[in-house]
Amino acid sequence: MLKFLSIRDFVIVDSLELDFASGFTALTGETGAGKSILIDALSLALGERGDAGMVRNSCDRAEISAEFDTSGLPNLQSWLREQELEGDAGVCLFRRVLDANGRTRGFINGRSATLQQMREAGGYLLDIHGQHAHQYLLRPDAQRDLLDGYAGLEHEADALVLLFRDWHALHRRREQLEQNAEAVLAERDLLLFQRRELETLNFSAQEWTELQSDHARLSHATSLLETAQFGVEVLSEADTACLAQLNMLVARVRTGLEFDTALRDTLAMLESAQNELQEAVYALRHYQQKLDADPALLREQERRMADIVDAARKYRVTPEQLPETMQRIAARLDELGGDADLAALAKQEAAAREKYLATAKKLGTARNRAAQKLSQEITSAMQTLAMQGGSFAVVLTPLDEGNAHGLEAVEFQVAANPGTPLRGMAKVASGGELSRISLAIQVAASRVATVPTLIFDEVDSGIGGRVAEIVGALLKQLGRRHQVMCVTHLPQVAAMANAQWQVSKSVRGGVTLSTISILKQAERIEEIARMLGGVKITETTRRHAAEMLGA
Helix, strand or coil: CEEEEEEEEECCEEEEEEECCCCEEEEEECCCCCCCHHHHHHHHHCCCCCCHHHECCCCCEEEEEEEEECCCCHHHHHHHHHCCCCCCCCEEEEEEEEECCCCEEEEECCEEECHHHHHHHHHCCEEEECCCHHHHCCCHHHHHHHHHHHHCCHHHHHHHHHHHHHHHHHHHHHHHHHHCHHHHHHHHHHHHHHHHHHHHHCCCHHHHHHHHHHHHHHHCHHHHHHHHHHHHHHHHHCCCCHHHHHHHHHHHHHHHHCCCHHHHHHHHHHHHHHHHHHHHHHHHHHHHHHCCCCHHHHHHHHHHHHHHHHHHHHCCCCHHHHHHHHHHHHHHHHHCCCCCCHHHHHHHHHHHHHHHHHHHHHHHHHHHHHHHHHHHHHHHHHHHCCCCCCEEEEEEEEEEEEECCEEEEEEEEEECCCCCCCEEHHHCCCHHHHHHHHHHHHHHHHHCCCCCEEEEECCCCCCCHHHHHHHHHHHHHHCCCCEEEEECCCHHHHHCCCEEEEEEEEEECCEEEEEEEECCHHHHHHHHHHHHHCCCCCHHHHHHHHHHHHC
């Protein structure tokens, strides 16, 4: 429910703060006073598009803030958590800033929000029924949506759209395969051959690295053996081997140490070199024993490398890229259905179609029940809205081929007078009749609405007298279940309200400004008398106004 609204520098409002209560509230005032500004401000706060013209003249920005009680709206609370926009428990705050240059910013619970997010959140909180709603209700999609909303079938209808898309995606895929069957089969055969060929090669990037290393070693084995043997001879086996010469030097320095201790450091370095050279000899001999100059193994490795290089050349990649080529082939096979054939795809399509049909039939049955109930309710309402003998019907026409919205078309049909046949709403000539039927439909739909706040913007246009009194009674009855606000010019409607606000326009300092006053009982009598009597208000008019309020 709407609790509080703050408006700053919006159109012809400089500053306005309003506290809201439950029940039915009427907004009245002279023509042109700005009765719809409140609705425009709320719409802007809840994500509707705005423009720089909404900023009051000579002001930098307009700002709208709204506070809603969400304690009875668990779905909204879950949505806010999912969007990471939750605030204090049971409260949702909206804020919209519109700069004079047209730039706009939106916030939910103090966090920046997109207009789409603001509209989605607002959809849980508030419904606005405009005075031209009957024009919207002439559209077939609007009639279907209203029936689904009345029956609480929105989620089922959305699910059906997805099932229809899944079915038709499989249908299009099967048709494409059938139309290009020969080319597809040829491509699939080639890909299967290539996959088998690469699977037989059984190649990995790690193997290629190891092969290159092993081949380099084996192909130079003789040279490496000669290098190792040369090193052993130079160090320890030749007549003038390094180790033999070094050993003699170490012996002589060790002897000299007995006579001069200054040779101690030199001896330590020579002995270290002696040990290092000995280790080098051991390492070279071990390397000679380990190194295998096997020509047969070398030839085997060269054949393996040649097979890999040939495959890489065939697929126009480097050897290292062969595994990626294998992945691309597998992915393309998946796109073509892998090893599956058209029969398997047709089976999937049939299953998706059956699932769609089962869901569509279930939705159609629920729609049919709701259509009968809504038809009776609107027909009954028409009898009280100066359309005695008229009738209303929600007609479900079967479709030869189902669509994303079901197996039937939804059409609102009306017979405005007794004895006349039912015709589509678009063919009803009288705008007044359309307006009254639209109001009856909106009230009926609003009775089952889950949103807590309903706003009617001059939906009573074109009616008066006894019918206006009935409209007021309908809105008052609706106010027992919802928070209802109605912009009206009819005293009969205003008199039915639990509270009445007067919108007035004045000039202050050469600037036109609009204000809203919450009327007390005496002020309500005066305002309703104005609505009844026009410019000159008499005591008789005031008594009539007081009588209407008392009734």
